[in-house]
Amino acid sequence: MATATANSIELLQGNTACAKAALAAGCRFFAGYPISPSxxxxxxxxxxxxxxxxxFIQMEDEIASLAAVIGASLAGMKAMTATSGPGFxxxxxxxxxxxxxxxxxxxxxVMRGGPSTGLPTSPSQGDVMQARWGTHGDHPSIALAAASxxxxxELTVRAFNLAERLRTPVTLLCDxxxxxxxxxxxxxxxxxxxxxxRKKPNGAPGRHLAYAPxxxxxxxxxxxxxxxxxxxxxxxxxxxxxxxQNPAVIAATQxxxxxxxxxQRRDIVQFETVDCNDAEVVVFAYGIVSAAARQALRxxxxxxxxxxxxxxxxLWPFPTExxxxxxxxxxxxxxxxxxxxxxxxEVQRAAGNAKRIHTCLxxxxxxxxxxxxxxxxxAGRETHV
Amino acid sequence: xxxxxxxxRLDMFPHILCxxxxxxxxxxxxxxxxxxxxxxxxxxxxxxxxxxxSRLSGYVDFxxxxxxxxxxxxxxxxxxxxxxxxxxxxxxxxGDALSIGGNHxxxxxxxxxxMTCLLLNNEIYGxxxxxxxxxxxxxxxxxxxxxxxxxxAFDSCRLAEAAGATFVARxxxxxxxxxxxxxxxxxxxxxxxxxxILSDCPEFFGRFNRVGSPSDMLFTxxxxxxxxxxxxxxxxxxxxxxxxxxxxxxDSAPEYLATLDRDFAGAVRPDMRE
Numbered sequence: 073m074a075t076a077t078a079n080s081i082e083l084l085q086g087n088t089a090c091a092k093a094a095l096a097a098g099c100r101f102f103a104g105y106p107i108s109p110s111x112x113x114x115x116x117x118x119x120x121x122x123x124x125x126x127x128f129i130q131m132e133d134e135i136a137s138l139a140a141v142i143g144a145s146l147a148g149m150k151a152m153t154a155t156s157g158p159g160f161x162x163x164x165x166x167x168x169x170x171x172x173x174x175x176x177x178x179x180x181x182v183m184r185g186g187p188s189t190g191l192p193t194s195p196s197q198g199d200v201m202q203a204r205w206g207t208h209g210d211h212p213s214i215a216l217a218a219a220s221x222x223x224x225x226e227l228t229v230r231a232f233n234l235a236e237r238l239r240t241p242v243t244l245l246c247d248x249x250x251x252x253x254x255x256x257x258x259x260x261x262x263x264x265x266x267x268x269x270r271k272k273p274n275g276a277p278g279r280h281l282a283y284a285p286x287x288x289x290x291x292x293x294x295x296x297x298x299x300x301x302x303x304x305x306x307x308x309x310x311x312x313x314x315x316x317q318n319p320a321v322i323a324a325t326q327x328x329x330x331x332x333x334x335x336q337r338r339d340i341v342q343f344e345t346v347d348c349n350d351a352e353v354v355v356f357a358y359g360i361v362s363a364a365a366r367q368a369l370r371x372x373x374x375x376x377x378x379x380x381x382x383x384x385x386x387l388w389p390f391p392t393e394x395x396x397x398x399x400x401x402x403x404x405x406x407x408x409x410x411x412x413x414x415x416x417x418e419v420q421r422a423a424g425n426a427k428r429i430h431t432c433l434x435x436x437x438x439x440x441x442x443x444x445x446x447x448x449x450x451a452g453r454e455t456h457v
Numbered sequence: 458x459x460x461x462x463x464x465x466r467l468d469m470f471p472h473i474l475c476x477x478x479x480x481x482x483x484x485x486x487x488x489x490x491x492x493x494x495x496x497x498x499x500x501x502x503x504x505x506x507x508x509x510x511s512r513l514s515g516y517v518d519f520x521x522x523x524x525x526x527x528x529x530x531x532x533x534x535x536x537x538x539x540x541x542x543x544x545x546x547x548x549x550x551x552g553d554a555l556s557i558g559g560n561h562x563x564x565x566x567x568x569x570x571x572m573t574c575l576l577l578n579n580e581i582y583g584x585x586x587x588x589x590x591x592x593x594x595x596x597x598x599x600x601x602x603x604x605x606x607x608x609x610a611f612d613s614c615r616l617a618e619a620a621g622a623t624f625v626a627r628x629x630x631x632x633x634x635x636x637x638x639x640x641x642x643x644x645x646x647x648x649x650x651x652x653x654i655l656s657d658c659p660e661f662f663g664r665f666n667r668v669g670s671p672s673d674m675l676f677t678x679x680x681x682x683x684x685x686x687x688x689x690x691x692x693x694x695x696x697x698x699x700x701x702x703x704x705x706x707x708d709s710a711p712e713y714l715a716t717l718d719r720d721f722a723g724a725v726r727p728d729m730r731e
Contacts (some may be wrong), residue, residue: 142532144539298538
């Protein structure tokens with residue numbers, strides 16, 4: 073393990089941490105469109121990428137941004153874009169394209185208050201369902217949620233690793249507070265994070281079965297221009313990448329797209345538990361809300377309420393099994409999120425008994441306070457004890 | 458010797474195009490242009506959008522990418538920046554490039570990134586069954602303009618030139634050899650090159666507007682065009698209502714990636730440093 077030295081300590085803004093992590097993860101292409109509160113990621117990479125031999129481009133809109141990212145990834149570069157709610161909405165069609173054509177890429181969505189133009193520089197967690205179901209059709213999704221600038225760094229690297237390993241788009245969510253917050257981090261430790269790269273074919277060039285899966289359900293990926301000539305389409309396609317309307321082929325591909333994620337679910341799903349062992353009540357939170365929840369736990373314990381925290385790091389796939397197990401051992405769950413109850417439905421579904429689930433929801437541009445979570449912890453107790 | 462079979466994925470046939478469709482003529486011209494320049498199949502990248510013409514990318518044995526409706530130029534931008542040694546050709550239709558993708562067309566032209574855009578204009582949405590396009594000329598009938606198109610049509614070449622394209626040309630499928638030469642010229646141009654090819658849709662546009670057989674359609678199109686060089690010597694009344702063909706505009710503005718690399722080699726101005 074690397075040890076922290078005076079030189080390796082940096083005071084990093086969340087968005088800067090994301091940009092630096094992208095570079096460390098091997099990202100060499102960024103295309104984006106200015107939008108608060110994500111713009112610092114683009115501004116940082118506009119300087120850093122060319123110095124590292126990469127390419128930066130400001131596109132005409134968010135639709136074009138993700139299109140260019142997918143193009144660059146197909147041509148062999150690790151690629152990403154960063155945006156906020158309205159831009160994330162515009163990117164949805166291409167998220168589906170990347171999922172179906174199996175193109176690794178990272179989409180960072182710094183969530184702000186919505187709907188519509190909403191609250192451009194206020195925090196929100198209103199895009200978590202869009203990260204799951206925003207694009208049309210059946211498709212798996214991977215979405216991660218960062219709770220601090222340091223974690224924004226770590227999860228940026230992880231988002232690239234998962235995208236490359238599984239040939240899939242990965243959405244990295246954070247909120248305006250995490251994006252603009254500063255934190256002291258040890259860059260030497262972060263430099264130790266493992267980096268994964270897509271598997272390339274080692275057979276002879278020429279015609280190439282672009283979508284023949286490996287044992288892990290993931291086809292190897294040849295960059296365009298390396299001599300493996302093949303076809304990529306957003307139409308339903310066979311192993312050659314050719315359009316097909318054969319129901320058996322279509323069904324097998326749909327199944328495989330889900331399987332390749334499901335088979336690695338245990339690795340993909342990450343979470344943190346705090347004081348859950350003896351807990352009567354557990355807060356389900358993610359992102360910046362989990363910071364308020366930690367303080368709420370202290371306040372609750374001081375008042376004799378045995379409170380714990382389940383902090384989801386991976387939002388999609390949802391930690392269904394873990395929440396189900398937790399629901400067995402606690403009396404109540406409090407879902408705290410900066411929206412009007414999006415992950416709430418998932419928690420209810422996983423926990424089974426909706427009566428034992430209480431909420432602390434807020435979508436007014438302000439963060440949830442520890443006191444508000446504490447009130448929810450107590451309210452549930454009055455009803456159920 | 459040119460053998461078109463060398464350039465086709467025959468295992469993807471039969472193709473989806475209707476009998477009499479002009480898009481095959483354009484495809485043949487493109488393949489001959491690529492052959493005439495001696496390009497290696499591995500270095501050719503064909504990107505297309507959605508629509509009948511955009512299906513052509515699937516049938517050719519190059520690196521091929523069939524993208525989303527209207528966005529092929531944006532995908533191509535990422536590919537070209539990541540892999541500048543690829544010869545990037547974008548095949549798009551009039552709805553793809555001028556309606557849903559109009560924004561990407563003008564910005565690709567403005568940037569002047571070296572790639573070639575072939576716009577196959579048949580004045581109609583063929584794949585969806587014959588709706589009006591931004592190129593459907595006033596009075597022409599379509600399923601969404603049953604009494605005749607009331608909107609004006611885009612002149613895509615004037616649009617591309619105004620937006621900054623550094624090579625602009627137009628051809629007609631009636632003249633496949635000329636089209637081949639225009640495409641070869643576009644492929645040799647170092648910058649954003651744009652070629653509109655007037656194609657035909659006998660199945661919808663032709664049938665709805667009673668233009669006659671596919672060959673009648675090709676001939677009618679020819680009659681509506683004038684060679685740009687010949688037109689220069691003609692009085693204005695004889696040029697009225699005619700579309701010009703040939704190379705319409707060419708300039709030597711610096712190519713995007715070359716500019717980017719040159720500008721990045723310089724230092725950041727002191728007051729713009731962090």
